[in-house]
Amino acid sequence: MDFNTLIFVGFFAAATALNYLFPRVARPWFLLLASYVFYLYKPENARLVFVLITLTLVTYLCGLVIEASRKPAVRRAFLLLGILAGCGFLFFFKYFEFFTGKALDLMAPLGLSYFTFQSMGYVIDVYQKVCPAQKNPVKYALFVSFFPCIFTGPIERAGHLMPQFDAPARFDYDRVAGGVFRMLWGYCKKMVLADTIGGFVKSVYSLPEGMPGPYLLLASLLFSYQIYLDFSGCCDIAIGGAQALGFTLTENFNRPFGAHSYTELWNRWHMSLTGWFRDYIFTPLSFANRGLPGFWGKLQGWFNVFIIFPISGLWHGASWGYVIWGVFNGLFMVIGKATARSRRKLNKKNPLYKNALLRTAIQRTIVYLLFTFCIVFFAADLYGGSAGAVLGGIFGGWGMGVSAFWNGLAGKGLDIAAIAVLVIGGVLVAAVESRGLVSDWIRRQRFFVRWPLYWLLALALLTFGVFGQSAFIYQQY
Numbered sequence: 001m002d003f004n005t006l007i008f009v010g011f012f013a014a015a016t017a018l019n020y021l022f023p024r025v026a027r028p029w030f031l032l033l034a035s036y037v038f039y040l041y042k043p044e045n046a047r048l049v050f051v052l053i054t055l056t057l058v059t060y061l062c063g064l065v066i067e068a069s070r071k072p073a074v075r076r077a078f079l080l081l082g083i084l085a086g087c088g089f090l091f092f093f094k095y096f097e098f099f100t101g102k103a104l105d106l107m108a109p110l111g112l113s114y115f116t117f118q119s120m121g122y123v124i125d126v127y128q129k130v131c132p133a134q135k136n137p138v139k140y141a142l143f144v145s146f147f148p149c150i151f152t153g154p155i156e157r158a159g160h161l162m163p164q165f166d167a168p169a170r171f172d173y174d175r176v177a178g179g180v181f182r183m184l185w186g187y188c189k190k191m192v193l194a195d196t197i198g199g200f201v202k203s204v205y206s207l208p209e210g211m212p213g214p215y216l217l218l219a220s221l222l223f224s225y226q227i228y229l230d231f232s233g234c235c236d237i238a239i240g241g242a243q244a245l246g247f248t249l250t251e252n253f254n255r256p257f258g259a260h261s262y263t264e265l266w267n268r269w270h271m272s273l274t275g276w277f278r279d280y281i282f283t284p285l286s287f288a289n290r291g292l293p294g295f296w297g298k299l300q301g302w303f304n305v306f307i308i309f310p311i312s313g314l315w316h317g318a319s320w321g322y323v324i325w326g327v328f329n330g331l332f333m334v335i336g337k338a339t340a341r342s343r344r345k346l347n348k349k350n351p352l353y354k355n356a357l358l359r360t361a362i363q364r365t366i367v368y369l370l371f372t373f374c375i376v377f378f379a380a381d382l383y384g385g386s387a388g389a390v391l392g393g394i395f396g397g398w399g400m401g402v403s404a405f406w407n408g409l410a411g412k413g414l415d416i417a418a419i420a421v422l423v424i425g426g427v428l429v430a431a432v433e434s435r436g437l438v439s440d441w442i443r444r445q446r447f448f449v450r451w452p453l454y455w456l457l458a459l460a461l462l463t464f465g466v467f468g469q470s471a472f473i474y475q476q477y
Helices: 006-021 024-040 043-047 049-068 072-100 112-127 137-145 158-166 173-205 213-245 262-268 271-288 294-316 320-338 340-349 356-383 387-393 402-411 416-433 438-443 447-464
Strands: none
Touching: 006 024, 006 213, 024 043, 024 049, 024 137, 043 049, 049 072, 049 112, 049 137, 072 112, 112 137, 112 158, 112 271, 137 158, 173 213, 173 356, 173 416, 173 438, 173 447, 213 356, 213 387, 213 402, 213 438, 262 271, 262 320, 262 356, 271 294, 294 320, 320 340, 320 356, 356 387, 416 438, 416 447
16 A cells, blocks of 8 residues: 555545544554555555564564573574574565576565564664563564554664554644644655656656756756655655654654755765664674774774665665665765865865855755765666766757757656746745754644645645655665
8 A cells, every 4th residue: 555545545544533542552453453454455565464474473582582581692593583584584585686696586575674674673672672572462563564664664663663552642633733734745745746856857767868968967966856855755654644643753854955964964864774774783893893093993984884885775776776876875975074174174264165155055065966976876777777878978968959958848747837836845845844843843833824834735736746646766665
């Protein structure tokens, strides 16, 4: 069941109403049932539900044994079992063909990358005594399969989400209304803005050979914004939906294109995944290979930063395009850290940086361009084009006339009306999200601000959005 379908809207409305009718002690049972109904709605998911069930049972038992045992060898063995179970399913369904070259013609279960990371994180947290093992199998199964976040995250931590199942929130109008508004906000970001950009980007990236440079450059710049709107919009729906049900999920984005450095951007982008990599890969690596003095110690630290990104690329998909995307992101992160002190000194002497607004504009532009360069490999892999053709073609075809350029844009889905919607929508998104969480912001507004905005977003969605037109980009990962 996809978020951007009318069947999900009806399912969610019914699930929310029934959730508050049940006694609080029975809600985890109901939500677990609702989560599996949500997952089993599509036949292809139903055929692979054994993966979700098996991983849930294995990691649940691993958590119990790890907490109960006093023998370090036993605890390590069941920690390894929990990790191998998650990694084994990931490798078999997503990476077997990539690493072996043998085609099994397998379709990975939707949400595989999310619920495997979530369950492996739980086992590691129990081992490290960050959180206690969950004794109730229903609550643990709900933690792994909770329907707002099973397909596209955020990747939750046991210590954050599971305690909320012990004491479900009572109905609160402001909370529910704020959550529903955030869902509406996410739908508009996805279906009005991201899908409008997506039609143009797909037409350019699916066949970049011979495409004029202005279109290739514009499509690349717009894809960076499209993937933000698409993914953060999906997270808005997930987080807003959970809020309406009475639960708080982890925030996944914090205005990443407002970052002044590449490191800051990645501290604001897909924060649940970067936090997972930081806590379960970067930190253990830092402890494992620490100790070398001087330059070699710095090199160790830079390697620990770098290696996260190719791994992240593989997490997105078994393709060299995603790996190269990760490699360039890792290189930019390491270069940024290695040159941070020198750049701070140079910045003090840069006459353009004397003005705070100009300095901010320059820094954000550089960050966006670096991100866009990396995302070319991501987009090419997503849409079946060639990253080399895109990067090489950007420098050609700039002799076309203005009229031909505008006619070409309109033919690829970016006419004047679409551009106006993108500009107005982009300004509105930036203005509102700069004020903090949209679900909190809307409840602070007077009714004569709230209700016109409700109607404006609903009208935009009905006019420009099409339910079920395109899947969320990150749903396939």
